[in-house]
Amino acid sequence: MRYAQRVGRRSLLSRPVGLATAALLAATALAACGGGDDDGGGGSGGVAEAKGPKAPATIPELTDDPVNLSFIWFEWPPAQALEDFANAEYTKERPNVTIEVNTVPNANWHDAMFTQFAARQTDFDIAILDSQHIGEAVTNGNILDLTDFIKENIDTDAYNPYLLAAYGQYPQAETGQRDENASLYGLPLLGDTWTMIYRKDLIGEDPPKTWDDMIAAAQKCQDENPGISGLAFHQSNGSDAAAVTYNTVNGVYGGNLWDAKDKLIDGVINDDAGQKAMDVLVNQMKPLTAKGSGNWFIDEVNAAVAQGKACIAFQWIAASGGLLDPEQSTLGSTREEIEQKLGFATLPSQETDLVPLGGMGMHVSAYASEEDQAEALNFMKWFEQPEIQKKWAAAGGVPARTDALESPEFLNSSPFAQVYTDSVSRMRDMWNVPEYARLIDIENTNVNAALNGAKDPKDALDDIAQEQQDVLDSSGGSGL
Template sequence: MPMTIRGLALAAMATTCFYGSVAAADTELTFRYAYDNVDEIQAGLDRFEELNPGITVTMERVAFKDARDQLIREGAAGAGPDVAHLAFVWIKDLGTAGACMPLNELIEEHGIGENGFQDFIATDLVLGDDEETIYGVPFATDTWGMIYNTEIMKEAGIEKVPETWEELLEASRKAKAIGKIGFGFAAGTSAANTIWFLANFNWWSDGGTLVESDGAGGYRLGISADQVASVIDYYKTYLDEDLTVPGALAMDAWNDPTILEQMIAGDMFATSVPVFTAVQIFDQWRERNPEKELPFTTAMTPHGSGKPTTHLGGQSLCVNANTDYPEESWKLMQWLNSWEFFENYNTGYYPAQQALLVKKPFPAEMTGFQKQFSEGARSWGPYARGPAAIGAMWNQTSRSFGAAFIGEKTSKEAADELLAFVQGLL
C-alpha cells in the first residue's frame, strides 16, 4: 500500500511538471476591451494568436466609462490586464499614476504603426507631464457630426441643413409643429453624460473654451460666465419648449436606445452623435427598410460666431506597468495598430494614423462627418494637458447644467459655480 501511494504521488508530480512546462511555454496575455464590437475584436485576437505561436490572448470586458478608474485601482495594487483599451484623454493621468508603462524604449526598438509613432494623431495626449515620456498609443479616432432626417425637413419646410445653433433651434421648432421631435440629445446630468460634449462644441464654435493655455506654461479659463450661461439657456430652451426627446434629462448617453429608436423610426429631425453611432443608425434603418433610400443626410455640427468645431476624440491603448510580458504586449499593440487589423477586424472604426486613415474612405452618407474630421475637429489639448482632470470638469459641467435645467439654479448661478470649480482646479 505505501508503495502504491508513493507511486501515485510520483505520477502526480510528473504530471504536474509535464503540464507545468507545457503551460510555461505559452505567454498568456490579457487584453481589456471596452467597446461593443466584441466578436470582430475576438476574431482579430484569434488571428494574432495564429501569427504569434506561443502567445495566447484572453479578452476581458469593462464598461468604457469605468475603464480608467478600474485600471488606476489595479495599477496601485500591482494587478490588471497586460494591454488596456482607454480614451485618448485618460492616458496622461494613468501614466502619471503609474498604471501605464513608459513606451519610449519599446517604440524605439520595435516601432509602431504603418509610418512610426509620429504618424499617429493626437500624440500630445499620450505624453506625460515632462512631454517626453510616452504612456500610450492612439488606437482609433472619432469625432461627432449631425444627422438630419430629410423627409422631416421636406414636410416641415426646412429648406436647408441648419448651419448655426440658432438655425438648428428654429428648424427644431418647425419639426415640432408637424408633430415630430426636433433635435434629440441626452441631457442627463450624471458624471459621464453627453451634455459635456454639446456644451463644448457650442463654446468652441463661439470662440470660448473652458480651459486654455496662458502662454507661460500655465492654464486659465477661456470663457466668461455669460458665455457659459447663454449655452445653458440654449439647451434649456429645447427642454422647456419640448423640442427634444421626452425624458432627455434622464438620458446620459448619446446612444440612448430612445434617441436611436426615434431617429431610426423617422420621428426625430436631428441628433448629434459620433461616427460609429451614425453608422449603427444607418445600418439599423437599412435592415428595417431594405427597399428604401436612406432618408438621412449628415453635416458638420452647427456653429456660432466661429467655425463648427467638435473634438478629435478616440481610443488609445496602453501597456500596464505591472505586466510581466512587455515584449509580448508590444507585439499585441503592434497588431492592433496594423492595417490588416483595421481592414479585416476593427472595421467600424477609423485608425488614429494618418497613413491608415487615407486608406479607409467614408461612405457616401457620411460626408458630413468626413468634413467635420478634416475641417472642424480639434484636440482636447489644454483640457488634457492642464492640471484639471477632465473627469472632474465633465462631472461639474453635468451637475451645473442639470441644476439649471431643472430650475434649481439660474443659468448664471450654474455658470458661476462651474467656472469657480474649474478655476479652483487650475
C-alpha cells in the same frame, strides 16, 4: 459594426473584479486626486512628475506558450468589434494568443481601471484610456513610457499630430498639440467625433450649415411632425455625457474651457461666450428634446433615431453603426431604405467650426507580467501597420492613421466615415491633466442640473468655473 448585444465576451459586471474591495476604492479616490504616492500629485505650479517604467525600444522575445492578452474598455459596439477583429487577424501572426476585451458600463470605466492601478496590480494587460485619463495614469506610474518603443517601431509621420498627441502624449503644453520632446505613453486605438444625424425625408437633403440654422430646422421639423422631437443629444450625468455636449456648444459659439497657460478656468468658461453657449443649450436646444431625455446618453439617442422619434441627433461616430441595421430600426427594412431617410454630416459651425475629440488610445499596464507586456507591445506594433489599420476600418473601427482614414476601405465602410475624415482638422479636446476625473464630474453634474431645471443655467456655469478652479488651485495647477 452592429449595435447589438454581445455574446461570449466577458463583462466585468458578470464576474467579480478581484481587486475591487472597499480599501481599493479608497485608494482610487486618492489616485483620482492626482495622488497614489506621497509626491504623486505634482509640484506647486509645475508639471506633475511622470513615473513608471519605460518599455524597451525592441520588443522582447515572445513566448510560444498560450497567452491571454486582456484589454479593459467600456461596453459599446467597438469593444466587440475589437475582440472579433483581433482574434480573427492577430492570431494569423500569433496563433497562441487569445484576445479578450473585458467591459464595464461607461459610467464605471474610469474607476474600474484606476481601482486596480491604485492597488499596483491589474487583471488587464492593455488599458484603453480616454485621452484625458493619460495624465492621471502617467503621474501615478500606472502605464509604460512607450517613447523609445514608438521611435523604433512606429511611423509617427503617418498620423495627424493632434491625434498622436491626444491619445498618447504627456505632458501637453497645449491640449492636443504634438511636442516632439514630450514622452508618449499610448498609441491610437479608435478615433472618434460627433456626427450630426438628420432626417433627410423631413428636413431636406442638405444639412444645416450653422448651429443657429440647425436649431431653426429642428424647431420647424418638430412643429410640422407631431410626436417627433426636434433634437436628441447626450444629457446624462454619467461619464462625460452632459459635459461634452456643453463643451461642444461652447466651442462653436467661440468659448474656451480654460486658459491652459495661466491655469485659469473661472472667468474663462463662464465668460460672455460661455454664457451664450449655456443659454443656447438650455433655453433653445433643450426644449426641442423629448420628455424624460434629461439622462440620455449613447443608447437612448440611438433608440430615438432608430425609432424615428428625432429630426436631428448628435452621436459619436463609433456608436452609430447600428442605426443602419434594419433589425434595429423602424425606418426601413433594408440598409438602403434607412439611408434614404438618414443623413450624416459634420457638425455645423457658428462662431468657430470646432468639434469634440473622441476616441481612445492603447496603454500597457505597468503591472502586467513581462511576458504579457511583450505581447502587448507586439500587438500595438502589429495594429498600427497601414494594412491592418485599413482592415480595422473595414471591420467597423475608426482608424487614426492618415492613410487609413483616406483609404477606400474606410471611406466606403459607412455613410459617416467621410464625416470623421473631414472632422479631424476641427477637433478640440478637454483638459489633459491628472485632475481630469474631478473636473469632468463637476461639469457633468452642473450641466445636467441645468438641463433638468434643477439649477439656473448661469448659476450652474458659475459653479462649474469656481469649483473647477478650486481643483486646479488646490493641486498646484499640476498636469501641464
